[in-house]
Amino acid sequence: MGRVFLDRLGRGGAPRPAGQKRHTAEHVHCRLSSWFAAMTFSSGLFKDDQSKLEAHMFKGILIDKDEAGYRVNLTDIDEAQLPAGDVTINVSHSTLNYKDALAITGQSPIVRSFPMVPGIDLAGTVQASDTPEYKVGDKVLLNGWGVGEGHWGGLAQKARLKSEWLIPLPDASTPAQAMAIGTAGYTAMLSVLALEKHGLTPDHGDVMVTGANGGVGSFAIAILARLGYRVIASTGRVSQSEYLHQLGAAQVVDRATLSQPGRPLVKEQWAAAIDSVGSHTLANVCAGIRYRGVVAACGLAQGMEFPGSVAPFILRGVTLAGIDSVTRPRADRLEAWSRLASDLDLALLPLISREVGLSEVIDIAPQLIAGQIRGRVVVDTGR
Template sequence: MHLYSAFRIHNDDQGHHAGIERLPKPGPAEGEVLIRVRYSSVNYKDALAGTGRGKILRTFPLVGGIDAAGEVEVSRHPNYKAGDSVIATGWGLSFDHDGAYAEYLCVPGDWLVPMPTGLDARAAMILGTAGFTAALAVQRMQVNGQRPELGPILVTGASGGVGSMAVVILARLGYEVVALSGKPDLHDWLKGLGASRVIGREALAGATRPLEKAEWGGAIDNVGGEILAQITRTTVPGGNIAAIGLAGGHELHTTVMPFILRGVSLLGCNSVDVPNPLRTELWQHLADDWRPANLDALLSETVALDGLPEVFERVLAGQTHGRILVRL
């Protein structure tokens, strides 16, 4: 029996615990594909799942990891053959299906995207769910009429994975980007990624009336809570706010006035179950016209499976930035 290494998460009589285990290599059923995983990544959601501090997993035990890139080893799906390079993000990974923190991953072929020309497994996972989510936010905003001439785009939580990716993509597309970050030591890094200026959270304080001075052409918000409420009050007529994260809280205390009187749109972004045609289109953008000029500038560190627990703690403590690659 061929065994492989995987980072597996349990919640049983011993409570929540996780670590590396040896598992038997699976065989794909009809419609499935067995992937030899080369790289994965660490997202905020992975840290919540791996530590048990977020109710992410629907079933236990489960292998963690919502991102994977590698090669097809065995295919029982008509669209893929052995040797094909593929990407898997979202869907049921590390939710109700084993995830990508493993040397092998067996998934429905319909969850996969062929590796676009211009990317390899490492580059795809520097982008990962963070890059894909940022691309989804930009796509939704542009479909809804967002244009550079509407004014600067505010990106909150800008030093995180999605935030830093959003800064790069928006700057590449010609938008003026204002990055909001509570980490002064990363301001120069954010400017290097394309932010025209960097502000602290105190810059949004005091926006309490239903409508305040319109300042932002739009926003990509990774924080939620009071910061998102403040953005709704200060976005220009016709501007779009893409809501992605809730690290600052899941409640939203605002009024309908920005949406009615200024025509502001609040666009929710869920990257988990994006239909495959749009999923493929966004990955093509990330490989081509939206691709960051220097992907490695977004990469803060690379770890192996045994380094995950320590990284998870730092992610949840706000002590990381950019993207963290997992090498299998």
């Protein structure tokens, strides 16, 4: 074999054209060196191309629906598949909200187009930007705007979004802390602001918080208690009363006292309320609000219907304030996050939240729907 190989390089016994010199060992060595260098260079190019290809791939949860049915998988996604937007983000943390769990399990028609990456919250670092408002390396966060419903969301390692949907990450928060707060804490703060704008102060009386063990309820209790309000917490998990007392609740009541059909008016009990449950619970809360009180309605855990009466509104002057957190103007978002920085004790976040990896989200979603998870679920997209 060696002889044949050398023959091909000109060292063999085959006749040479007239005038061609016999190759020396040095010539052969040079040719071999050039051949191996070329092979090494080609291999390096292949590795570089492979690395570039891998750099454009990222992990994400993808929901799809077609003739084969409704499918949810953690999969590899090409960056070229990202939707339109002027800011591309390396997502470090997201969350699993109730709405996300509904989308993942397919129990409610949350997703408006397919395929879809769920996740209504995200925090991370700007990878690329076509707007002067944000530059590469900036820390940003997002809540709402239909992301995870009609536009690819945060339960992936990358996202491409409209810059007007983003706000800077608060200086006092890490991405993980911002996601521990997330839409739930942001919505709770918007609800508290609505009560304050109605004129509520701690000396007006007790404040009822329904869905107390959930994300919004947990943050509402923590914020109100720190502001000096006496908070009554309604929950279906009375066995976890100690947790609610740690957040600042003065009293814990069983949600069964509010979740069944009730009367149009009952004894005046609370100066205000924050309700994330809806349905009969919201109707009964309104029936028990004091004269000129206010209720912030921000959720529908029990149901979207409102089987109530106008009696609290026309006989006691009760105000029902709807809390929209999805398309809230930027100024309101900045105000809410600014107030969270001053009015929420970040030391409570480990009590309110737990962290999971992106690979665990699909399995956890049904538990969240079933009410088996307390507080917040923060998602580390790197695991």
